[in-house]
Amino acid sequence: MAERIPVAIVNVTSYTGCELARLILQHPGFQLCEVTARSTQGQLLSDVFPHLPTGNLTITEQVKEAQLVFVALPHGAAAEAIPGLLAEGRRVVDLSADFRLRDPQTYARWYKHTHPCPELLEEAVYGLCELHRDELREARLVGNPGCYPTATILALAPVLARGIIKPDIIVDAKSGVSGAGRSLSLTTHFSEADENLAAYGLDGHRHAPEMEQELTQVAKDGAALRFTFIPHLAPMTRGILATCYANLAEPLDTEAVRALYEDFYAGAPFVRLTPRPPETKWTAGSNSCLLYPTVEQRTQRLIVISCIDNLIKGASGQAVQCANILCGLPEETGLTAFGLFP
Amino acid sequence: MAERIPVAIVNVTSYTGCELARLILQHPGFQLCEVTARSTQGQLLSDVFPHLPTGNLTITEQVKEAQLVFVALPHGAAAEAIPGLLAEGRRVVDLSADFRLRDPQTYARWYKHTHPCPELLEEAVYGLCELHRDELREARLVGNPGCYPTATILALAPVLARGIIKPDIIVDAKSGVSGAGRSLSLTTHFSEADENLAAYGLDGHRHAPEMEQELTQVAKDGAALRFTFIPHLAPMTRGILATCYANLAEPLDTEAVRALYEDFYAGAPFVRLTPRPPETKWTAGSNSCLLYPTVEQRTQRLIVISCIDNLIKGASGQAVQCANILCGLPEETGLTAFGLFP
Amino acid sequence: MAERIPVAIVNVTSYTGCELARLILQHPGFQLCEVTARSTQGQLLSDVFPHLPTGNLTITEQVKEAQLVFVALPHGAAAEAIPGLLAEGRRVVDLSADFRLRDPQTYARWYKHTHPCPELLEEAVYGLCELHRDELREARLVGNPGCYPTATILALAPVLARGIIKPDIIVDAKSGVSGAGRSLSLTTHFSEADENLAAYGLDGHRHAPEMEQELTQVAKDGAALRFTFIPHLAPMTRGILATCYANLAEPLDTEAVRALYEDFYAGAPFVRLTPRPPETKWTAGSNSCLLYPTVEQRTQRLIVISCIDNLIKGASGQAVQCANILCGLPEETGLTAFGLFP
Amino acid sequence: MAERIPVAIVNVTSYTGCELARLILQHPGFQLCEVTARSTQGQLLSDVFPHLPTGNLTITEQVKEAQLVFVALPHGAAAEAIPGLLAEGRRVVDLSADFRLRDPQTYARWYKHTHPCPELLEEAVYGLCELHRDELREARLVGNPGCYPTATILALAPVLARGIIKPDIIVDAKSGVSGAGRSLSLTTHFSEADENLAAYGLDGHRHAPEMEQELTQVAKDGAALRFTFIPHLAPMTRGILATCYANLAEPLDTEAVRALYEDFYAGAPFVRLTPRPPETKWTAGSNSCLLYPTVEQRTQRLIVISCIDNLIKGASGQAVQCANILCGLPEETGLTAFGLFP
Secondary structure: OOOOOOEEEEEEHHHHHHHHHHHOOOOEEEEEEEEOOOOOOOOEEHHHHOOOOOOOOOOEEEOOOOOOEEEOOOHHHHHHHHHHHHHHHOOEEEEEOOOOOOOOOHHHHOOOOOOOOOOHOOOOEOOOOOHHHHHHHHHOOOOOOOOOHHHHHHHHHHHHHOOOOOEEEEEEEEOOOOOOHHOOHHHEHHHOOOOOEEEOOOOOOOOHHHHHHHHHHOOOOOOOOEEEEEEEEEEOEEEEEEEEEEOOOOOOOOHHHHHHHHHHHHOOOOOOOOOOOOOHOOOOOOEEEEEEEEEHHHHEEEEEEEEOOOOOOHHHHHHHHHHHHHOOOOOOOOOOOOOOOO | OOOOEEEEEEEEOOOOHHHHHHHOOOOOEEEEEEEEEOOOOOOOOHOOOOOOOOOOEEEOOOOOOOOEEEEOOOOHHHHHHHHHHHHOOOEEEOOOOOOOOOHHHHHHHOOOOOOOOOHOOOOOOEEEEHHHHHHHHHOOOOOOOOOOHHHHHHHHHHHHHHOOOOEEEEEEEEEEHHHHHOOHHHHEEEEOOOOOEEOOOOOOOHHHHHHHHHEEEEEHHHHHHHHHHHHHHOOOOOEEHHHHHHHEEOOHHHHHHHHHHHHHHOOOEEEEEEOOOOOOHHHOOOOOEEEEEEEEOOOOEEEEEEEEEOOHHHHHHHHHHHHHHHHOOOOOOOOOOOOOOO | OOOOOEEEEEEEOOOOOOOOOOHHOOOOOOEEEEEEEEOOOOEEHHHHHOOOOOOEEEEEEEOOOOOEEEOOOOOOOOHHHHHHHHHOEEEEEEOOOOOOOOHHHHHHHHHOOOOOHHHOOOEEEEEHHHHEEEEEHOOOEOOOOOOOHHHHHHHHHHHHHHOOEEEEEEEEEEEOHHHHOOOOHHHEEHHOOOOOOOOOOOOOOOHHHHHHHHHHHHOOOOOOOOOEEEEEEEEEEEOOEEEEEEOOOOOOOHHHHHHHHHOOOOOOEEEEEEEOOEHHHOOOOOEEEEEEEEEEOOEEEEEEEEEEEEOOOHHHHHHHHHHHHHOOOOOOOOOOOOOOOO | OOOOOOEEOOOOOOOOHHHHHHHHOOOEEEEEEEEEOOOOOOEHHHHOOOOOEEEEEEOOOOOOOOOEEEOOOOOOHHHHHHHHHOOOOOEEEEEEOOOOOOOHHHHHHHHOOOOOOHHHOOOOOEEOOOHHHHHHOOOOOEEEEOOHHHHHHHHHHHHHHHOOOOEEEEEEEEOOHHHHHHHHOOHEEHHHHHHEEEOOOHHHHHHHHHHHHHHHHOOOOOOOEEEHHHHHHEOOOOOOOEEEEEEEEOOOOHHHHHHHHHOOOOOOOOEEEOOOOEEEOOOOOOEEEEEEEEOOOOOOEEEEEEEEEOOHHHHHHHHHHHHHOOOOOOOOOOOOOOOOOO
């Protein structure tokens, strides 16, 4: 690669921020020229995150030079910051929820405040590369998908697109604790999360409308879904496993369903069918999404297991994948690390 | 209590065996007079399990004096041993799967061998106290329920008994690793199970027929179920959380459903509804089953979360609860310990 | 027991507070009549801690009736509250660090503020029952030992008392995360503490002067110690393991040393020598302190491994043990639960 | 790099074997042409280890083409296999303990069998690159260091080489469970290792003579050491933290000691001093060794904390580092991945 593209990370001290740093620092096409954060300005990145021995890369207040900016701010704050970045002629991959939903009403209902810049929602591309690769090439603003939506949409898109399931779907998802970010809470306090498993969001999780939006859009007939999504917190740092349940619209066996998935994801370098049910640990540290679709013959129920590393394919790796496409680089660039096992 | 009843544990070196020992040693109505095991005969129980400082209680080969015997052998071996124990006039609570299913054909299909003593199947009482309390009083042989069935049946019995859900049920269950017992395997090897989450048994889990048997029996109209059960292994030692999904047969709200559960379990000392979704850690070390039924208004789906400590209410605690009933003791005797939190 | 003594817990929402509640609720000689906390006043204890189904026990602001009060406030706050409680004629077991050190100067140096009531320091009894049993009987105010000091002092008191080691001691201690309490911090954030091990307090830990005070006092000749204490945080909720190193003053073998320990702890119901090196998991949920002293022949070094459950023998269990002695109850009352294993 | 060197891994199904595969598959100078194992011959590597999607790389019985062979067999088996590999003109990096000790008597005493090929012991180079870089360049056979020795020797070599500590050393080391390998045992059974911490090897650990050999050799005056090494098992998969204690021979402050370490490791790309005590999680997935030397002023004791990923710098990464030197490649080749955090 001739010259590396200068990129920045806004709010590098979040988990998605430091994971972006790790990936970009090892990326042959990008040059990490700026990292910003609020409370740690002036500190060396390597002092805040000793696993990143980055010499004298210092945390600053503002993006100045980067052509491409990864925004790892919380929702709300992201939408405040992004219009300025775009106005300065930069392209933006936003890891918050601010540019995922097309409908500002839906956004306002779930995020409890009016969207600060609804005029950008139409332009923003939903950054699930496997479904929106072509739109991403010219995008100026990417709404990088949430971790649950990534695992779920990749699990269900093929069968919805081909119309082989009834639109009555249950997704029972389990996530590692890093999905809750780096902000402190009793829920993520070690002694409470350790050796513990719990469902949450039973009265509605913010990722649900995002999944419904994308799954409805990909569905063959665009039929409204009857969609239940229940997330659970599992006592591990990384990993999402989504177990998806739907009834087949017509009899099919596992082999036929697997063939359909292989076909649907033929050109997707990071989606892979596994010969046996996948385990989250197989994805730790990699940008893979592992899928295992199977038909329960007795009930004619389709069950799809989907595994990702929530911080990589579910966040920062996916953002880099989007950025590769934006910049005309091969989609896999900088993302070929295998999982770290055990 | 006047005199303590002499009891024995067969195969005390299993996890359910040592957990039985812990409970019985602290039980005011039972006297642990004998513990047996194959490979550790002659050793002090306290040397094998240093958390049980039981003085000179020594592991022996055979039960001699106990009137009541807890059998913690693997399936198959249990059914070999139990007829002899019964013939000697002892009462037996069997923690294996050998006396849970009424139909020897079903047993043979799932456990891959002919049942050694099918003539005892009819007599055996399924030891879920909350459903079979009366039959247990006079029972000579109890088939103690599996851990997944306990969590699942308690979660669904009320709504099936009252006929308020359609018989189309999905149970997505998550278990700690101790549910797999003390036998060594790669699946339960620390470095493979730690920080990992995986579904298993997608081609059928042995606990499914047990659940179907009991749920069908309790169902108002006895209608056949369309029942899907997917277990998952979670990186923690204890705890089961079952997330149960079903469609309501008629519109109901959460409040009405909760009232129905309160009513159904009015006399059950160990089943408790929680004000918010229960966490497995709340049950660790206790014989509680925590339930949280809720109606998802948008989809009219009933979701019930159920949590137990798999080794206590899911195995040894439940066995002691059965034994209390068998012996005419108050059901809670020796089982009142609170959960150990955090 | 005739009548149960009314007791209160101040700041029940801390980990030591809720563990006290668990123990006292199951204690045959104490009646938990009051629990207080700042931010959760008016809530049911069972809503804050669902593992404690305590019916209508409500969190209040102030102690009113209890004769015996367990104070689980942070240091500083404890010393502010305790004089008033004593003035009202109550006896107090303080779980903070405020009444452990005899010297107010030492307190000020380590806790960075002047002691609010130095006049009480002389009266306060250091609540390590194994060393101060007689003084405790009549005590009005108990300074309950810290978790590290409990594990360490019990490990080293016998050999110091008998003068068989040189006063040059290294203690390398490892603690579960609950030892850091329930206050939120990045250090105890799940994703940072999980799968992680780190030393801390290398420039001095607050528990060190407490250990030096007690070890010097127990030492045969009262010689000044050369004492190094390095704590580590381990990725587990409960448990402390202290590995103590010292050089023998004269040649001794392991057998002789073990005999000395057996003798020293002859009347101590909770201290137990193990036949092989103890594991923290053997103590989880119990008030035991497990010791394993051994002599490394080659180097003539004494190594003592000590294990406790930091929340029980290292905090709340020990406080109850003190309270039993204060009230003339058998020392083991309410503390006989075995460890929860696995 | 012109052409990639064909390498093989013997016993790829061990943890060090699969970690070697991961590293070599991403190494720009090596071509993984062969992987062998006993029980999984004929299977695809990617079926055995789904985190390594290696296409049709199949596990075979014997090495045929590789010029450089990594042997990940257990001790004993390694020494049986290696003479043949050398005779065929291959160079060998052995990850077992078979070629680490120079003295066959010491080997026999600790490993309980006569060394199968003592004639190779003199030729073998101890593969701690930081101490033996020059000897490695021409080596035909490398005895790759153990994980504990790597952490410990790197922590203590500088001060022993400069003669600033007394030869009386205590190393208290804590390891993740993957250090015990992939063979099944109760000690590494999830439910027993989880939430548990224990010391082991109190009557002598096999890594001790290896450490003594190297530390004595590096010591300024070659004085005999009084060396105590106590390992502990911590409930995490990866990581070693060694806490090393020694008395200073003459007064020194932390700053001076740090300068000495900086100087000693000036040319070592993987050894790094940290500004605050290192945590094992900072090293997970990287080939770093993080060191934190400090002087406890009060006692004039030197304390050095050392952290590595036991499977990388403590095994497979180090083996690749050795191989780089053997092949004249830059030492960092293929080993520049940052740690995976959180």
